[in-house]
Amino acid sequence: MLPREDLLxxxxxxxxxxxxxxxxxxxxxxxxxVLTDFLSPPELAESQQIFSRLTDVQLVAWGGYPQAERQxxxxxxxxxPLDSSQVTVAAIDIAGNFLFDTATHRDxxxxxxxxxxxxxxxxxxxxxxxxxxxxxxxxxxxxxxxMNLKQVRSVPVKIQQIxxxxxxxxxxxxxxxxxxxxxxxxxxxxxxxxxxxxSKMVDLIEGGDVRVxxxxxxxxxxxxxxxxxxxIRGKGRLEVGEVAVTKKERYxxxxxxxx
Numbered sequence: 001m002l003p004r005e006d007l008l009x010x011x012x013x014x015x016x017x018x019x020x021x022x023x024x025x026x027x028x029x030x031x032x033x034v035l036t037d038f039l040s041p042p043e044l045a046e047s048q049q050i051f052s053r054l055t056d057v058q059l060v061a062w063g064g065y066p067q068a069e070r071q072x073x074x075x076x077x078x079x080x081p082l083d084s085s086q087v088t089v090a091a092i093d094i095a096g097n098f099l100f101d102t103a104t105h106r107d108x109x110x111x112x113x114x115x116x117x118x119x120x121x122x123x124x125x126x127x128x129x130x131x132x133x134x135x136x137x138x139x140x141x142x143x144x145x146x147m148n149l150k151q152v153r154s155v156p157v158k159i160q161q162i163x164x165x166x167x168x169x170x171x172x173x174x175x176x177x178x179x180x181x182x183x184x185x186x187x188x189x190x191x192x193x194x195x196x197x198x199s200k201m202v203d204l205i206e207g208g209d210v211r212v213x214x215x216x217x218x219x220x221x222x223x224x225x226x227x228x229x230x231x232i233r234g235k236g237r238l239e240v241g242e243v244a245v246t247k248k249e250r251y252x253x254x255x256x257x258x259x
Contacts, residue, residue: 001025002057007050012215016043017050020073024057027075033086037120037138038063038070045214047073062087063123064136065169070123072138089123090139091164094149096157099130103153108133111157115148117141126168132157134167173259180252184243186212187220190230193238193255209233 004021011017020036027034039047044061051059055078062084063071072089076082094108108125112135123136132152137145146159179192190210191201202220204210210217211231212224224230230238241254 001028002054007053011046011050013043013046017047020047020051020075024051024075027080028057028077031077031080033074033076033080033082035087036073036075038072038123038136041069042211042214042216044071044073058082060084060087062089064089064091064164065124065167067169067172068124068136070136072123088139089136089164090142091162091167092135092137092142092145093160093162093166094133094135094152094157095160096132096152096155097130098132098153098155101154102130103127103133103155105133107153108135111149111152112145115145117144126170128168134162136167175257175259177255177257178252179255180246180250182250184223184225184251184253185220186210186217186222186224186230189224189240189253189255190232190238192253193230193257194232194235204232 002021002025007021008014008017016039023034023036048059048061051057058076058078060074060082061071063069072087074082074087105125105127108127109122112122113119121138121141126134128134142161149157149159151157177193179189181188181192187198187201187205191198194201205220206218208216208218209232212222213229214231224240226240226243228240230240237258239256239258241256244252246252
């Protein structure tokens with residue numbers, strides 16, 4: 001069986017990782033593909049990082065579209081064929097006239113949870129403005145939500161299953177920039193990328209509002225590298241691109257900010 005205690009050392013999302021390990025052991029025993037519920041980005045990243053150490057188990061993540069934040073994991077023995085098509089998800093349209101009573105992501109999520117379902121059964125919610133929203137859920141919830149989700153805020157809604165190809169995904173707004181810094185410290189790179197003072201960034205880092213690759217970072221001196229994703233609660237994300245050393249031995253860093 002899996003080295004459970006070694007895998008759980010130092011994890012942030014212990015309860016989730018325990019469930020994923022349980023499912024992985026089930027997959028090993030049965031030679032079947034097993035699925036998790038939807039995981040948040042930090043849970044997903046930590047699960048993938050932990051299981052990357054193992055050779056006898058493989059994971060595939062999918063949330064309905066390539067940029068999905070919340071995704072399910074399919075888990076199988078290394079010898080079993082596995083691809084994203086085996087991660088079953090369903091898309092629903094939540095249609096209503098929200099012209100005079102605008103609803104937010106929180107409103108749609110709250111209405112869905114108000115039917116009695118749990119958050120783990122829902123993936124991303126795509127708000128469409130005055131005409132409602134689309135949501136990704138586990139397939140077994142589609143009929144239940146069609147029968148029980150009747151209203152969001154003051155607006156009557158109708159639920160209908162749609163194809164994943166009908167999801168109205170907006171490409172994220174992004175801004176490319178270059179900075180030259182004396183070091184690759186998190187506070188230096190993040191303050192340049194997010195356009196705020198170094199002292200303000202230090203406050204955010206020490207306050208637990210900054211994650212690198214979805215892992216909370218509390219040390220401003222943490223070194224970042226190409227490929228790292230820096231996220232600040234409520235302010236978007238920053239991807240660290242190519243890093244080059246200048247003649248004056250400073251670091252020229254390509255950054256992509258997603259708003």
